[in-house]
Amino acid sequence: MGARVSRQDFEWVYTDQPHTDRRKEILAKYPEIKSLMKPDYNLIWIVILMVIAQLVAFYLVKDLDWKWVLFWSYAFGSCISHSMTLAIHEISHNLAFGNGKALWNRYFGIFANLPFGIPYSVSFKRYHMDHHRYLGGEGIDVDIPTNFEGWFFCTRFRKFIWVILQPLIYAFRPMCINPKPITYLEIINLTIQLSFDVFIYYFFGIKSLVYVFAGSVLGLGLHPISGHFIAEHYMFLKGHETFSYYGPLNLITFNVGYHNEHHDFPNIPGKNLPLVKKIAAEYYDNLPQYNSWIRVLYDFVMDDSISPYSRVKRHLKGEVKQD
Template identity: 40%
Template sequence: MSKKNSFNWSEQCEPHKMRTKEIISSHPEIRHLIGRNPYTIFIILLCVGIQVAMSWILHDESWWWILPCSYFIGAFACHTLFICIHECSHNLLFKNRALNTLAGILANLPLVFPSSVSFQKYHLKHHAFQGIEELDADMPSEWEAHLVNNSTVGKALWLLFYPIVQATRLGRMSKEIKMFDRWVILNYVVQIVFMLTIFYFWKWKAVVYLTVSFFFSVGLHPLGARWIQEHFLTHGDEQETKSYYGPLNTVNLNVGYHNEHHDFPSIPWNKLPKIKEVAGSYYNSLGYHTSYTRLLIQFLFDKNLSVYSRTARNNRGKTTKNTAAKETVDSLPDKTPSL
């Protein structure tokens, strides 16, 4: 079987703005779901507390406990914290933007590396310019797709080191995003002080536990299959965003409802299932996933799936071939998601 050697290039606009407009027209009551959920701060405090407590418990235990505890406990707590940072990036906790940024910095603490403020900067670009390499940090670079392609070992390593891979994408966005400011510096200072404190009191086992937990939470783990679920072409080339309707949405804070989230990024995590309930006719016909474990295995071993299995575009989401479609896109609101 021949390998894929390019992304699925599209000249059409990303699908979500158009569907949002249609749903709002058919179900105007869905606007009542837009808002914030300040109680998410308690989830942040719980998960930070779990990771700090586990660091203390494990610092005096055998090294053999580090790996299983990271995989079965730490990965889940860290993944939930990453979703909380995602909520903060959309200002879905508090009305005040600074409070959301501070909440994200708090959630970042057990994740070892300072990333919450940077994520806040580039994530909204992902919503506005889905699939455009220089603006969407979620879009794989050509070099990584070419390097990994559909090799099982390559895909496993790509997922295992996914945080590093994603960090390499940020440089291509530097022309449009100011990567360093006082908030980023604060994020770095707070994170360094936290990790030095952990090391001072509990030494290397605690640091290794947090680090391994972080890499599992977004890497080679069923939870890491979320990166495949969201935008990989697992249901043909036409549908570039898929939702996940399964039990791990409890840990994911419903971010598995990913079509729903992209359509309505101003609706907090606890109300995402309500979107599907209200506007089910728009979502029931779309492909979706119900098992992250099955999807992880499929991605690793299915030669038809590779890092090239993504839809790419280079025209900032506007179609050039279809005049009617262009007029529809031009009539939509500004592409920056409402906050």
């Protein structure tokens, strides 16, 4: 049960990420894919409905016994919260209103952030763009675990704890790896979010507020949807740094499982990524893939050869541009 994994460092490579060259090759062969590079206006209405659904949930849980508040936080609130983080992921790519209305996307991301309870939408955008530009980049890509994580979370029990602690780890890791000065949009995000949290407490009470925070923390920790955190880039198979998932949970996660497709074409909304896979099938069908995020979580914990160190990492060449 407590066997120590053998990996002692990240998988350092000196090659560029594979997505840039594959994107060029696919577009040369299938130029019609360019027609999929457009905003998903349905995303706007889906996000609005999700916010409304959470408002209704705040009302429904406000007088429940605590055990039922926690139950619904995990059974329903966690799914909505995690799904909303993936809506914010879509919005961070300007896929709600398009690149021509970048500020509209930022403010809509702040709106989508409301039922999550913790302000993060604007910050996520800043760091996520680095993740795409400099995948695995030393000191830049904060999706890569720290050396401490790789060293300490090295047994099955500790990896299990690491999975539970994912919300806290993702919150504090950027400050350790790549701290950035606070922007005015982040201050706006914080102010609006705290005001909304006060609104929840004033009109619905402490149980509704606990429902919000518990759902967000539980939804990003030990939860089936959280399998995507590990499935996307952890190196279960040497030589591959991005993996796709084609299971049913894509239906409530804006197809984030189509992750090779997403990194190849980050300006294509999730709803169109299955079409990318269909058009360029020969590029994706033979890549390693998953059909169960639960199985990914299980394998990560139980496979002694996998740990937070199981990531491809690269030294960056030339000047790195940051906002």
